[in-house]
Amino acid sequence: MKKKIEKALKNVIIIDNKNIIESGWVKKIDLLDNEIKIYLSLSNPAMHIKNKLIKDITHSIKNQNISDTISIKIEIKSDTNTKTKSIIKNIIAVASGKGGVGKSTIATNIAVTLVKMGFHVGLLDADIYGPSIPLMFNIENKSVNFQYKNGIMNPVTSYGVKILSIGFFSKYGQAIVWRGPMVTKVLRQFMHETNWGKLDFLIVDLPPGTGDIHLSLLQEIPLKGIVIVSTSQKIALSDVNRSVGMFRIESIYVPILGIIENMSYVLSKKEKCYFFGKNGVKDFSKKMNIFFLGEIPMLQKIREYSDLGTPVVLENEETRNIFMNITKNIINKLHGIT
The missing domain is CATH 3.40.50.300 (P-loop containing nucleotide triphosphate hydrolases)
Structure with a gap:
């Protein structure tokens, strides 16, 4: 089942045509009864991008007919090196x-x-x-x-x-x-x-x-x-x-x-x-x-x-x-x- 989830996550494309698995954003996948918890680690994600990720991941997993009950948690990792120098x-x-x-x-x-x-x-x-x-x-x-x-x-x-x-x-x-x-x-x-x-x-x-x-x-x-x-x-x-x-x-x-x-x-x-x-x-x-x-x-x-x-x-x-x-x-x- 975990392989099916990973396959679904590979359909979520982000930067430079990479998916969230390739980019290392997925840190952990937990299977609890009928619930799937996916932990992502991003650096200072903007709110609208976070919402888009949740929507895309949920849609991709539902298309795999894995589960109807999906909980997605995004962990925000603070990285001072990513601050802009505009x-x-x-x-x-x-x-x-x-x-x-x-x-x-x-x-x-x-x-x-x-x-x-x-x-x-x-x-x-x-x-x-x-x-x-x-x-x-x-x-x-x-x-x-x-x-x-x-x-x-x-x-x-x-x-x-x-x-x-x-x-x-x-x-x-x-x-x-x-x-x-x-x-x-x-x-x-x-x-x-x-x-x-x-x-x-x-x-x-x-x-x-x-x-x-x-x-x-x-x-x-x-x-x-x-x-x-x-x-x-x-x-x-x-x-x-x-x-x-x-x-x-x-x-x-x-x-x-x-x-x-x-x-x-x-x-x-x-x-x-x-x-x-x-x-x-x-x-x-x-x-x-x-x-x-x-x-x-x-x-x-x-x-x-x-x-x-x-x-x-x-x-x-x-x-x-x-x-x-x-x-x-x-x-x-x-x-x-x-």
């Missing part, structure tokens, strides 16, 4: 109080623009409940199956950007139903237990709102600044106003580098049609003393390339120039606070 010069968060304003699209294209300017760039998708970055870069789950090694996660590189997202560890469309403390723990692991290497910039795509996720990130991650995204719609600016208030709270203060007006207008017969209202973000920036970084029109090309999983700045010159100017403004503001 050196990140500038961590910038892209935020908005309102969802659906194109924050992830902007974070994606700013990251790729920075790469094209010659910088080493990472992108951390902190939007746990609605991760969009995997779609923006056309990264499938199967491409990240072997990115976890020696207790440290290795980001996936796409278009020159090092990327990590909770979307890599969940099926497309699968709901992630987690409480705040669990989310915070995962994001902490993404930040501190990932081999980011040497980066000039790490862009953090924040979820919308002003909840405990934001507070935890602001208190734990040494952010250099915040880039805010909004449309000119009054309801969007109302939510953004609350976000600005949060970032300016004395105990968690983070400099706001500026605000971007997204989907600012549509070109109709060579005339600008301001679908969400004209100059709403510009007026808001003056009122709140926030630098206006630039405006991005509502272009069909942006939507098309985003759906294809290709950053639009790589394919469309008009959009490339817009993002280049905005990115230069961000860098200039960053230099002004350092």
Whole structure:
């Protein structure tokens, strides 16, 4: 029976196409009545990877028709030698109080623009409940199956950007139903237990709102600044106003580098049609003393390339120039606070 279990465990693939038997993760197998206990030893396993292992092992053993009652225990082995030695010069968060304003699209294209300017760039998708970055870069789950090694996660590189997202560890469309403390723990692991290497910039795509996720990130991650995204719609600016208030709270203060007006207008017969209202973000920036970084029109090309999983700045010159100017403004503001 033990051989059948080992055979089942060989179907659980992890790093470099190795299974958990070959990798030495399985330390002990106990058979107690109708119960199977499998002890694994990992170095600082991230919670979502631990959960995936339990699921994969359980599924593999059940497929062998060995037992219906399975108990799996994972022993966590602490190994100080596996701590990352990442050196990140500038961590910038892209935020908005309102969802659906194109924050992830902007974070994606700013990251790729920075790469094209010659910088080493990472992108951390902190939007746990609605991760969009995997779609923006056309990264499938199967491409990240072997990115976890020696207790440290290795980001996936796409278009020159090092990327990590909770979307890599969940099926497309699968709901992630987690409480705040669990989310915070995962994001902490993404930040501190990932081999980011040497980066000039790490862009953090924040979820919308002003909840405990934001507070935890602001208190734990040494952010250099915040880039805010909004449309000119009054309801969007109302939510953004609350976000600005949060970032300016004395105990968690983070400099706001500026605000971007997204989907600012549509070109109709060579005339600008301001679908969400004209100059709403510009007026808001003056009122709140926030630098206006630039405006991005509502272009069909942006939507098309985003759906294809290709950053639009790589394919469309008009959009490339817009993002280049905005990115230069961000860098200039960053230099002004350092």
